[in-house]
Amino acid sequence: MRYLNKIVFINSASVQYAEIELDGNVHLIGTQGVGKSTLLRAILFFYNANKTKLGIPKQKKGFDDYYFQYQNSYIVYEILKDNIPFCVLAYKVNGKVAFRFFNSAYNRELFIDNNNKAFESWDSIRNAFGKEIYYTKLIKSYDEYRRIIYGDNSGLKPEFKKYALAESKQYQNIPRTIQNVLLNTNLEAKFIKDTIINSLNDEEFIIDIENYAKNHLRDFETQINDIKIWFKENRKGLIVVRKQADKIVDRYRAYNFLKRETKELAYLLATRMNFIENEKPLLNSNYSKENNELNVITKKRENLVKTHRRREQDIVSDLKLITTELAKAKQKLTEYENQNIKEIISKVSKKDTLTIEQRTLEEEKNLLTSKFAEISQKFEALIKQIQNQQQEFTNKQNSDIIKIKSDYGEHKSSVFERYQKLIIQINDENKDEIESVNNDLENIKENENKVKRQKSELKYKTFFSTEIEKCKANKKTLDDKVSSSKNKIVNAQNETKTIRKEWELETKEVERNFNSSVEKKNEASKKLALKIGEIENKIRQNKSSLYGWLNDNINNWQNTIGKVIDEENVLFNTELNPKLIDSNSATLFGVELNLNTLKNRIKSVKEYQQEIEEYKFKVNEIQNSIQQLYTNKENSLQKLKTKFGKKLKNFKDLVAENEYTISQSQEKLKSNKIDLDEWILKAKSEKENVLQKLENDLNEIASKKLKAEEVLNNINKGIKRKISLKEKERHTEIKVLEETKNEKISVINNSISNTNSASDKRIQELKKEQSSELEKKGADTKRLNHIESRLSKIKTDLGYIKENETLVIEYYKDKRELFDNVPQLKVDKASLEKKQSTIINEHSVELNKVNTKWTKQEEFVKSIQIKIDEFDNDLKDFESFKLSDAFLNIKSYYEVPEPIADFDEQEKATTLIKEIIDKHSKSLSAYEELRQGVNLFNGNFNETNIFSFKTKLITKDDFLSFAFELKEFIEEDKIKEYEKRVNDRFAHIIHLIGRETTELNSKQGEIEKIIKKINDDFLGKNFIEAIKTMEIRTLESSNPIVKLLIKIKEFNDENSLVLGESNLFTSSESNTKNQKAVDLLKQLVKELEKSKNTNLTLSESFDLQFRIIENDNDSGWVEKLSNVGSNGTDILVKAMINISLLNVFKIDASKKFKDFKLHCMMDEIGTLHPTNQKGILRFANERNILLINGSPTSQNATDYKYTYKLAKEQSKTNSKKYITKINRLIKKVNTKVLN
Incomplete structure (x- = not known):
């Protein structure tokens, strides 16, 4: 069996010395204020080692200062383990209570010297222990102490295992229940719930509903509405926002x-x-x-x-002259040919031969007639006379003929020249027209050739090639622009990622430096705080320590003992119990020292306070420096934000600009494609039209050419006709002249011929007469007739020659002057014409x-x-x-213009000005539309919207900044982030509520088991006749917040798998379920706003009711027992419930070892009837629970193993001080007063 056997007080609280046996039921009696509760708390401290859970009022001294006022204040707990005792010593070390275990039963001599005085230090106690008694190291950690006592051996050294009262890792329920039994006096459902709950685990699970109200669910509905608006469609299916x-x-x-x-x-x-x-x-x-x-x-x-x-x-004059000469030569040659000039020349060329022959024949005739001179002369004279007459007449007539011919020649030349002028005039008159027509015809031919060339070239010609090529060039330019812009966007995005990474790294570096610096500062501050605490502890202990005693009893001790004493371990030790033996001795334990060489190290309280102030000032400086570090960090982060934000803004602007360029370029590409298709279509159509037009033009040209040729032919025919007419007129006129001439000459020739015939006849008659006479005279008339005939013929020929000899002379003259020059004239004419052309x-x-x-x-x-x-x-x-x-x-x-690399000098300022004015106007319109759009957009949100959209915009920069941020919001699709964030938050809240509610309700099974055990325990071991029935039950919580949490938990249980996937803002089937959860969260928000509590505890997760049947009085199911019987009944029921709770927890605490006893402390139990007190004692003892009760009087001391009476008496050394005196009624304890 293991249990707490004894508690010993040595200079503790108001008790100088007392040993209280605890191996049975104990009854502490005494009036109010004698110290019953003090003893009960000290026993409770053994079980819970928690100074804050002892029920000490805040206005009173703390546990350390009250129970361990002196350096030699001790509390000793003696434990029996299988009848082998060991003890726990509690005493104050460095201002805090600590523990030591030692292997021995409690022995007074180990703590009290022969002078009946408690040892002043652990060293004295240790010396008293000697080598026979083993003791552990100092246990400063209360948690470690509890784990030793209750057998939670994890992390403990093996030497501590033997000191375990129980053996359980789940021991926390026991000390909590014991402390709750002592500290709580109310008997309400909440109390019982809290008692049960606090006994379940180390820490009670609570739901921080204030955190839900202020954090998890703050603005939740607004945020959901803010995001929902991004998915809300109107009747047309459009998302307006x-x-x-x-x-x-x-x-x-x-x-x-x-x-x-x-x-x-x-x-x-x-x-x-x-x-x-x-x-x-x-x-x-x-x-x-x-x-x-x-x-x-x-x-x-x-x-x-x-x-x-x-x-x-x-040249024209020379050509006219040569043309006239050629025409004249041609005319004269024609005339000569008409006169048979060649025959005439041939006959005239015989003149000399005929003359010679004439002279020869005349000489022969003369010879033949020389004998007949008279006859000859006579007849010759007659013949001569006739011939002369004939010649004279002939000459006269020839003269007339010559004159007629000369007149004819002159008239003929005049007529020829006149008609030649008329012909030239006709040619001249039509020359311009012919030239014009020829020019037209040449133009037509040239045009025809041109059109034919165009038709040939048309096969390889592309119409609107400039426009098409321009469109293609524009397409290439736009494609290049799009490609370039995309590359710029990619580069900008990569740069943005790099900058963001760099920003993140530098931010982390700033944060790291800040945290490192703050950590160092905090460490320094903690060290200073420890120093302040140490000094304050010294100041607090200065009266009860050696320091205070020296100040009170030894003058100038700072320069003597103060120079050699250890400040930490000796000077402020409260357990040294200093005494002045010899005030005149200047030695240290019999050793005399020269202390003049040592400096004074002792400080006064004022100096300590000044040192505290200095440390506090340093702490304040550290806090200020931490604040400055925080300010510097914020400034550094702001600088980083400014530095990188500017870079990011440039890249964002570049991205936006290039995206706009891409958008515009793509629009232009579409328009350009339409234009290109149109131009290609136009080109094809135009080519067909031009081809058709060329065909039409060729047809028209052929028609014009034909007409022009006809006109030219008509003109030439007209000219020929006119010239021919003039030539006919000229020929007719010349012919008339010639006929007139010929008639006149014919008349003259006839006259000459007649005259010659008459003369010739007469001459023939004379010659016959001569021949007759000569023949008569004997002349050779035959020969003479022949000569005469021949001479007559010659004469005729010579007459012809003489007549035409002038014509031959003129011919040769014309030949020399004209005919022979014709070739040269023609050459000259050709030369002149060529020269003219040249x-x-x-x-x-x-x-x-x-x-x-x-x-x-x-x-x-x-x-x-x-x-x-x-x-x-x-x-x-x-x-x-x-x-x-x-x-x-x-x-x-x-x-301040930027240089333009490819400036087009043809670009007019007028055009640029118009474009600038147009752009300015469009810019104003765009801004106005933007401003109106922003105002309309902002109408969807309030100032506290989840996106932090600014809703109060005033300046132009405000609107543009808003548009830029909204653009970034849209481009980065931040709505998805917020959507995911709210979805995650929604799922997190639902999961969190589900988890926390599940965790909160997870204890209900354990609670039900405990309640069942309590109910079963009561039924099995009830020794109180007055209480017929005591039953506890649980109900669903009536708390509206708990109800909502349970509903949300149920929703989470049903939909936990899809919560992370489903979307709050879609129209899927899950939206109905989500909306249900959202409605539940909205209701929860409203209930949280109504609630004044900050936490939701386990006790609020269910309702607890009692049913007590006292004799014939049935309380029914109630939450309070104030109306069940008397006040004593309430206390009795409380005791029964507490003992039942403790028994259940005791049984559950250790599965391996259950043979140990616990104590249950109850104060003010005197209101119970003695019978009921006896019943409650048996009720507890049957469960291996010992009762330590406190009450004013003892009505039946035999019901308890020990009864101690507590009383106050005045201290013998200090009349103002009262001490507690403890006497055991059955056997008086040793109460010898300590000095």
């Missing part, structure tokens, strides 16, 4: 893009105006120079035209060159003028623009 958010983000992107475009335009405008400022003077100078050059080229062109006209006019071509080339140069120069001058005009327009528009709000918006960019 998302649409509003998307619109804000779109407007924000548009605003930023417009701002960026405006900035770029501002840079372009600044570059353009700077370009104008630098280029305009040069341009004006260049214009003047180039315009002068244009004038020079103009004059050169005019001179070239004049020179060409002059040179061409000379001159025309050269002139055309030169003129084309000059015209080209003039055209280019004119275009160049015009282009310069256009640029000057553009500059002037730009300057004029810019001056007006400077007065606008749009300029003020870009002024900062304009005044």
Whole structure:
């Protein structure tokens, strides 16, 4: 059997010395205030070793100071274990009660010296123990002490196992129940519940409902509503808040893009105006120079035209002259040929032969007629006369003929020249028309060739190639832009991750440094606090320690004993019991020392207090430095936030800008694709149209060509007809002249012929007469006739020759002057025509060159003028623009522009200004739409929304910052984080409530078992006749919070597997269940708001009721026993319940070893009837529980093994002090007063 056998008080509380046996029921009697409760608490301290659970009122001294006032204050507990005793010594060490176990029964001589005085120190007790008694090390930990006493050996040294009163790791129920029996006087359901609950485990499980109200469920409904709005669809199936958010983000992107475009335009405008400022003077100078050059080229062109006209006019004159000569040669040659000039020439060429023959024949005739001279002369004279007459007449007529011919020639030449002029005039009159028609025809042919070339080229031609290529180039540019933007986004996101990681690392470094520094500071502060505590302990003990005794009894002790005494172990030791033996001795234990070389180490109380103040000041400084560290940490974190936030913002802006660029580029790509398809379609259609048009043009050209050729043919025919008509007229007129001439000549020739015939006839008659006479005279008439015939023939021929000899001369003259020159004239004409063509071509080339140069120069001058005009327009528009709000918006960019690498000099300021004004207007519209969108969006949330959206926005920056944060919120899909967070929080709360409620209710089984054991124990061992029935039962809790927690727990049990997966904000089937849980949480929030409690204890998780039947008085099921019988009945029932509880816990405490006894302390039990007291004693003893009761009187001392009477008496040494005197009534204990 194991049990607490004895308790010994030595200078403890108000008891100087007392031994109280505890191996049976003990009754402590005495009036109020004599110390009954003091003794009971000391016994309780053995079982619970918890100074805060002894029931000492706060206004009274603490356990250490009250029970162990002196250095030689001790409490000794003697335990019997299988009849082998050992003791537990409790005494104060360094201001705190500690324990030692020693292997011996209690022996007075071990603690009291021969002078009946308690030993002042452990050393004296140890010396008293000697080597025979084993003692353990000092046990300072109360938890370690309890584990030794109750046999929880885990972590203990083997030497402590033998000191176990019981053997159980679940011993906590026993000390708690024992302390609750003594400390609690109420008998309510809550008390019993708390007693049972506090006996279950080391720590009672509670639910921190304040934590739920202030943390777990704070703003839960608002947060759910805030997130639900992101999933709430309207009748059209649209999520309004998302649409509003998307619109804000779109407007924000548009605003930023417009701002960026405006900035770029501002840079372009600044570059353009700077370009104008630098280029305009040069341009004006260049214009003047180039315009002068244009004038020079103009004059050169005019001179070239004049020179060409002059040179061409000379050649034209020469050509006309040669043409006239060729025409004249042709006309004369025709006339000669008509006169058979070759035959005439042939006959005239025989003149000399005929003359010679004539002379020869005349000479022969003369010879033949020389004999007949008279006859001959006579007839010759007659013949001569006739011939002369004939010749004269002939000459006269020939003269007329010549004149007629000459007149005819002149008239003929005049007619020829006149008609030639008319022919030339006809040609000249139609020359322009022919030239025009020829030019038209050439143009038509050229056009036809051109169209044919175009038709051939059309096969390989792509229409709208510029536009198509532009679209393709735009597509490539946009694709490159999208690709570049995506790369930039990826790079920016990677950079963002790197920066965030760097931020996180630096933040952790700051936190680590902060925590390390704070830890060091706290460590220093703790050390200072320990020093302060040590000093304060010294100050508190200064009166009862050697320090106080020396101050009271020894003068100047600081410079003597104070220099060599140990401050910690000796000076402030309260157990030394100093005495002054010889005040005149200056030795230390008989040894004389020279202490002048030693410094004074002793401090006064004031110095100790100053030292405390200094330490407190240092602690305060440490706290200030910790606060400063915290401030520095916050500043460092803020700096990091600023540092990395700025970088992140740049990358976020870059991402947003490039995303907007991608969005815009993709839109432009779609538009560009549409344009490209349209242009390709247009190109195909246009090609077909052009091909058809070329076919139509060719048909039209063929028609025009045919008409032009017809017109040309008609003109040529008309000219030929006119020329032919004129030639006929000329021929007719010449023919008339010729006929007139021929008629006149014919008349004259006839006259001559007639005259000659008459003359010839007469001459023939004369010659016949001559021949007759000569024949008569004998001449050779035959020969003479032959000669005469021949001479006549010659004469005729010579007459013909003479007649045509002039014509031959004229022919040769014309031949020499005209006919022989015709080839040369033709060559000259061809040469002149070629020269004319060359001159025309050269002139055309030169003129084309000059015209080209003039055209280019004119275009160049015009282009310069256009640029000057553009500059002037730009300057004029810019001056007006400077007065606008749009300029003020870009002024900062304009005044400090960034360089433009690929500046397009053709970009007009007017165009840029229009674009800037347009962008400014769109920017204002975008911001206004953004502002309205933000206000509309914010209408969905209150100031305490879960997303921390600012709802009170004033400035433009506020709205833009809000839009940026919302954009980041949408882009990073933070709603999912919040959704997950709230889902997790929802699941966590449900799981937590389920778990905590389960844990809270998990003890109900144990509670039911305990209650059943109590009920069974009462039924089995009831020795009190007055109590017929005592029964306890549990009911469901009536607490509304508990009811809701149970409902939530049930929901958790049914849906725990899907809670983490299901979504509070979807329309799935689980939403109904989730909504049920949300409603339960909402109700819980309302109940928590009503509740004034901060915690929900196990006792509130169920209701407890009693039913007591006292004699014939049935209490029914109640929660309080105040109405069950008398007050004594209440105390009796309380005792019975407590003993039953303790018995159950005692049995459950140790499964291996159950043979041990416990004590149950009850105060003020005197109100019970003696019979009931006896019954309660038996009730307890049957359960191996000893009762230690306190009451004013003893009515039946034989019911107890020991009865001690406590009384107060005045101290012999101090009249103001009263001590407690304890006497055992049956056998008087040793109460010798200690000195």
